[in-house]
Amino acid sequence: MTEHMPVAGNEAAQMPKKAGLEGIVAATTAISNVDGQAGRLIYRGYDIHDLAHSTTFEEIAHLLWFGHLPSRAELARLQASLLEQRQLSGELLAILRSLPPQTAPMDMLRTVISAWGMYDNVQGQPTTEQAIALTARFPLILASFNRLRQGLEIPQPRADLGYTANYLYMLTGQ
Numbered sequence: 001m002t003e004h005m006p007v008a009g010n011e012a013a014q015m016p017k018k019a020g021l022e023g024i025v026a027a028t029t030a031i032s033n034v035d036g037q038a039g040r041l042i043y044r045g046y047d048i049h050d051l052a053h054s055t056t057f058e059e060i061a062h063l064l065w066f067g068h069l070p071s072r073a074e075l076a077r078l079q080a081s082l083l084e085q086r087q088l089s090g091e092l093l094a095i096l097r098s099l100p101p102q103t104a105p106m107d108m109l110r111t112v113i114s115a116w117g118m119y120d121n122v123q124g125q126p127t128t129e130q131a132i133a134l135t136a137r138f139p140l141i142l143a144s145f146n147r148l149r150q151g152l153e154i155p156q157p158r159a160d161l162g163y164t165a166n167y168l169y170m171l172t173g174q
Contacts, residue, residue: 031064044068057163058082061135065128078132079162085136086157086166088144091119093154096141101149105142112141139163143170 033042041048044063051060062070062078095115099108122130144154155173157166
């Protein structure tokens with residue numbers, strides 16, 4: 001829908017106004033392409049529907065971070081990095097425990113991630129290593145907060161489980 005509004009200082013002149021962000025480019029990226037008309041989401045040349053059927057979370061993360069699907073060795077290194085970072089410090093757990101149960105999850109996540117950045121002295125431009133560290137911690141933070149809100153204990157992360165299986169375990173205890 002196009003509306004016309006007077007231009008300041010010249011009521012006779014009319015200027016078309018678009019609804020919302022229609023036709024507005026907010027950013028450009030080589031990482032993804034959204035074709036809403038066709039219902040397609042493309043990550044680095046791969047259709048997300050194909051990726052969802054044939055790849056793991058870690059493989060897609062590698063694709064986004066490094067620009068290609070990983071070899072077996074690259075995937076093993078990424079999985080080892082994620083596993084190594086799969087921990088929450090006592091300071092972050094204390095912050096989680098101090099938050100009121102009614103805290104909105106996004107507010108909680110923003111608060112804890114900001115604290116992580118402070119305690120780990122994160123500065124300068126973001127790095128892939130920081131992305132891996134945060135990606136390893138996100139499920140722990142979310143699952144821990146969910147458990148605390150329910151009055152449940154937080155289980156320890158399990159090294160024998162993959163990324164998504166560990167998240168499910170942390171959420172449910174099973």
